[in-house]
Amino acid sequence: MSKVEIEVNGRLTVGDVEDRLLLVDYLREDRGLTGTHVGCDTSQCGACVVHVDGQAVKACTMLAVQADGSVVKTIEGLAGDGELHPMQVAFHEHHGLQCGFCTPGMIMSAVDMVNRLGPRLDEKTIRSELEGNICRCTGYHNIVKSIAAGARAMGKGMKKAAE
Amino acid sequence: MGIEGIGARVLRKEDKRFITGKGRYTDDHKVVGQHYAAFVRSPHAHAKIRKIGTRNALKMPGVAGIFDGKQLTSDGIGNIICGWMVHSKDGSPMNMGAWSALATEYVRYVGDAVAVVIAETQAQAQAAAEAVDVDYKVLKAVVSAEDALADGMPQIHPEAKNNIIYDWEIGDEAATDAAFARAANVVEIDVRNNRLSPNPMEPRSALAQYDEAEDHYTLHTTSQNPHVARLVLSAFYQVAPEHKLRVIAPDVGGGFGAKIYIYPEEIVCLWAAKKAGVAAIKWTADRGEAFVTDAHARDHVTTAKMAFDANNKIIGFKVDTIANLGAYMSLFSSSVPTYLYATLLSGQYNIENIHCNVKAVYTNTVPVDAYRGAGRPEATFLVERMMTTAARQMGLDPAELRRANFIQEFPHQTPVIMCYDAGDFGVSLDAALAASDYANFEKRRKKSQRKGMLRGIGMSCYIEACGIAPSAAVGSLGAGVGLWESAEVRVNPVGTVEVLTGSHSHGQGHETTFAQLVSDRFGLPGENVQIVHGDTDKVQFGMGTYGSRSGAVGMSAIVKALDKVETKAKKIAAHLLEASEGDIEIKDGEVMVKGTDRKLGWHEVCLSAYTAHNLPEGMEPGLKEGAFYDPSNFTFPSGCYICEVEVDPATGTTTIEQFVAADDFGKIINPMIVEGQVHGGITQGIGQALLEHAVYDDDGQLLSASYMDYTMPRADDLPSFEVSTSETLCPGNPLGIKGCGEAGAIGSPPAVINAITDAIGNNNLSMPASPQNVWAAVQAAE
């Protein structure tokens, strides 16, 4: 058991966790945040992607103790003040989801993609950047469209904020 | 149609919870006192169980119980059933071996469950499962379909001599042979349909609760058909009587067929909850466990020949298939390589004589059952590879050979049971040819050549059968269930509407499209309509979602119930407005007397139904109607897919340059959702053609049991798709719907392989067309 202090979606919690506890299980079981999913056991599918200190991380590949002192954002914390994040809106408007199981990881990866590469993303870039996320339902067609649109919307938001 | 009615691109109502992380899948549910199950699974493909040692494991921390197959059977839990009886050509019933949810004497595939451990935490359950000591006598395994039939092979089930489950046929063999005798051309091919693992992204999961005080069970499960699950768990497995068992399939993360069946894990968790005296048991598969327990798919070996007359008209088709059904017969396994496969061998073509022989065999592999398309992808792959091969051999354009043989008149009775009710195959072919700029392909081929690349184009004209029906007909062919659907429309006193449906949505967007039917009918906003599904306590009965049946069958049931609601609402309004019933019209949320300004709000009529102060003489209060809908025939979606590829001859790598789909799904309720279904289906088909393969070694070990080894299609394996639709209405149901869920997976694999073989100039290429396979075929062609 180790003591950890982790801020998740703006809420700081101090508690004891088992050393072998994965971050994804910490989020799902200890914090009750079941929006982060588990789709595989080999770090391949990306259903578990969250942001740790602003960077996309596969939560099934990190221990909770490694997140000690970190700020974690999950899909539940993405919308602010009751307003959906532009990437969430884009997935809705472009039918970027079907069963919804890959969706939280897709959206968290997409936001990270824009944070790293900027709001102007072409199809090729989006497709190659999605190599860590598997979707079995959509054939990616509408996910690619959603991310391009979400990125543009995030760009407008960034510009507005800068003005 | 209105902005939220039939035909509108209504954005999905269900999205909000999924994009905010508030979806509630089975594993997200948790109850007080919940324990965890871990299964002890066979590491051997074939072995005799000598002894199961639990002494050490039972002493481990947190363990509440360890149970095996002997305890399960002695508690009267029934063997797992197959829901479709197929008879061999000699009239004998299929040879089915026993399948106990926990193996008793023998294990028959790697992953076969031998015992279950119940413990307080998942980690404790897993640790104890590893400490269970099973003594096996390892036996020789049978892995491939051909090996199963070979002399001197081990017998997997005593009931199935030579491992043959059935030796079935369809069509007139003598007439077909006679056609070959007068043929001008005969084309032969050998085809393998590669074994797949369906891989919905949400692994299967079960949460089984037992309430001792009420002697009542509740099961949350990843199911496409919770009512069928409850029926089977009660009537056949005797876990609990139906009225003491509630099955809930909450949000489900994709199904594709793999979540139709009632697997050993659900049965065991329910039974063990009571036996271990715990409030609840949770089990969730990890991906490795999913690979060795979720039903696999396809796995056919086929030889076929087609006879043409001197005018290039098909006069005969003869097919011989061996289907590998794995170690046990899963719920619909027997129907997939027979009634869902051979009945589609006429394709889009006018073929007078067809004969098909199917041998289904047991092997020491994961049970095989329906996966997106189920039998129809295997049929389409065969027919469409055959058509392209024939065109190549006869020096004809593949498009024109197809067109010359298209069925032109409907209804059309094929020689293999199906009666196609409507279609226009030329329309889809022309649309796909135009969209793919087929006419200018040779120019593009030359351009690729200059870069040292090989370019090819391939097509596939598929037809499939959806909404499997009618109940009486499938019953006469051996189905154990009826294949109708139910619906109930409840109008509340304030005029909002709840629709209870027996269909189940696990990605298809029913909460949106089903609500569109109500919006269309009464002019109500979609937000005033709630779709209720997936809970046996709420919906009385239903058959669930598979075989692209929710549109053609599920929505038809809703239409029938809406008809009854409309009739009653009109009667009430006519009475209140003192008009005749025939003059009443419901539009835009108002109920009016045609051609006058006399009207009532929809909500006023609804409230009147419940206050019952002033109803027509003898009318019962309330506004709630139910309906069961049993279709009169299958529906027949069809279309044409064209794929263009570029192959690098040095590496064997294939790039899909364009993929065009022209589908005819009949009436479309929401084009956005239909397109999404097509995109997803095509991707699974491309996955089968290029990437996916469930591979066993000779000892029966599954080599591809993780995403490191089983290649799932990823975004950068694919292009964007060019999809279009035409609407030849289906005459068989009130909306004219055909169904769209599986077409993409059915039509795409042959288009891809026809394109690659065109590029490399070698017709001999099996799926998946991995770089290694393609490179070898390029070498062989040189």
Ligand code: FES
């Ligand atoms: S669950 Fe983390 S990558 Fe699959």
Ligand code: FES
């Ligand atoms: S929407 Fe189902 S896995 Fe992506």
